[in-house]
Amino acid sequence: MPVVGYYAWNLTGRGERPCVRDDTTELSYAQFAARVDAAAAQFERLGVTAGSVVAAWLPNRVELLVAMMAAWRLRATATPVNPAFLLSEAKRQIDDCDAALVVVDRPQPELARPTLAVDDLHVDPDPAWQPPAEPVPDDIALLIYTSGSTGVPKGVELTHANLQYMGSAIGANSDLSAADHALLILPLFHVNAIAVSFLAPVLAGGQLSITGSFSVSRFFDDVARLRPTYFSAVPTIYAILVSSMPPHADLSSLRFAICGAAPISRELLAKAQDVLGLPILEGYGLTEGTCASACNPLHGQRKPGTVGPALPGQRIAIVDDEGKPLPAGVPGEVVIAGPSIMRGYLNLPAATARTVRDGWLHTGDVGVLDDDGYLTLVDRIKDMIIGGGENLYPKEIENALAQHCAVLEAAVVGRPDDVYGEVPVAYVVAYPDATVTGEELLDHLSSRLTRSKLPVSVTVVDDLPRNPVGKIDKPTLRIRARSVAHST
Numbered sequence: 001m002p003v004v005g006y007y008a009w010n011l012t013g014r015g016e017r018p019c020v021r022d023d024t025t026e027l028s029y030a031q032f033a034a035r036v037d038a039a040a041a042q043f044e045r046l047g048v049t050a051g052s053v054v055a056a057w058l059p060n061r062v063e064l065l066v067a068m069m070a071a072w073r074l075r076a077t078a079t080p081v082n083p084a085f086l087l088s089e090a091k092r093q094i095d096d097c098d099a100a101l102v103v104v105d106r107p108q109p110e111l112a113r114p115t116l117a118v119d120d121l122h123v124d125p126d127p128a129w130q131p132p133a134e135p136v137p138d139d140i141a142l143l144i145y146t147s148g149s150t151g152v153p154k155g156v157e158l159t160h161a162n163l164q165y166m167g168s169a170i171g172a173n174s175d176l177s178a179a180d181h182a183l184l185i186l187p188l189f190h191v192n193a194i195a196v197s198f199l200a201p202v203l204a205g206g207q208l209s210i211t212g213s214f215s216v217s218r219f220f221d222d223v224a225r226l227r228p229t230y231f232s233a234v235p236t237i238y239a240i241l242v243s244s245m246p247p248h249a250d251l252s253s254l255r256f257a258i259c260g261a262a263p264i265s266r267e268l269l270a271k272a273q274d275v276l277g278l279p280i281l282e283g284y285g286l287t288e289g290t291c292a293s294a295c296n297p298l299h300g301q302r303k304p305g306t307v308g309p310a311l312p313g314q315r316i317a318i319v320d321d322e323g324k325p326l327p328a329g330v331p332g333e334v335v336i337a338g339p340s341i342m343r344g345y346l347n348l349p350a351a352t353a354r355t356v357r358d359g360w361l362h363t364g365d366v367g368v369l370d371d372d373g374y375l376t377l378v379d380r381i382k383d384m385i386i387g388g389g390e391n392l393y394p395k396e397i398e399n400a401l402a403q404h405c406a407v408l409e410a411a412v413v414g415r416p417d418d419v420y421g422e423v424p425v426a427y428v429v430a431y432p433d434a435t436v437t438g439e440e441l442l443d444h445l446s447s448r449l450t451r452s453k454l455p456v457s458v459t460v461v462d463d464l465p466r467n468p469v470g471k472i473d474k475p476t477l478r479i480r481a482r483s484v485a486h487s488t
Contacts, residue, residue: 021062022062056078166291167203169313231257257281269304306370400448408429426459
């Protein structure tokens, strides 16, 4: 079992070196450890024990990380809850994991279980308090709930061993050191923010700054003021940054950036690297794989259009419908094995068995490996459109749309059709200073795609629906497409 190196209470030797900050609080490593111990003693008095679950229903702030680490201090599990959730949504997650305590930023009596207001968190450790035994690597550290785009959200069980591996792997792939400083702009209820922007720099001896909700002006102001060395973001954020970067923006402190959660088009990646003036490492992974399984390296060959090779210690294979390995260059389902694979879905053994088979995580993604082991994503299996008996991959159409200079983002879904079964329809967001019509985009596609792959319509919209993590919400788009079909 690996030694877990991110426990706050074991890092007090770093003293007054900066550790974590937000808009109101700035803590050194020693101060962070003290806050963790103070909160852990408080949690224990409120009934949290080894094996309990502590829910943190909070926006991005230092106290969320304190609560998470305090749960670990007691060998308990932490589950962050989307702060934008309605009460019914939050209650579903909190009840599903039977949380022993919920840390909240406002009173929530309707939860009908113990709660603690974040402003009431203790900040001064009790010198008489005796912490319990150290957590072990196999303990469940996090319950991260899937977005629910394919059904009811499921609690993904991630161990400390999973997190230790991931933080270390990200650090090695990006050459992180104590000089590094992460700017955290993604939500902390997602494993990307926890692993890439918190655990990775802490393991390296670095620091992180937590921002509030992402905004363009705030991002550039924060980079200039805080001087971070890297950040992690989703394609949508890069699209916004390249279209809104102010003149004379100071990004000189940044050494690199990371892109994940959803594929980025080759065109947007190239433009973002050019505009921002730094390398962007495109990676790929799932919550069930503790965030990242492949990533283009900071040092070494980066292949645009791919999500890189498997991170050291992990294996990626491409298999057919029967689970048999396919050779390089042949598309099939992406499967992953290694130390990042989840323990399972909370209380869902059948779903776990369907997803993890013989140690391999079946992703539901279609991909292809090249001779060097670099992975290119083709699409989600469930997003594939079967039109007239032909398999159509929306990502191929989206990539062709992205080649038009006016296209900021594109999403393609299938719409029911009486003749073909399904036909592709496209939704496009244009750059703020660009004007384009659906007809122009169809003409653009006609020289890049075979006739059978052409969308029956291209609709230019102001924005695309998104799930809580920031991914384009294709189920909502499919509903929109069906409603249009039924009205015509």
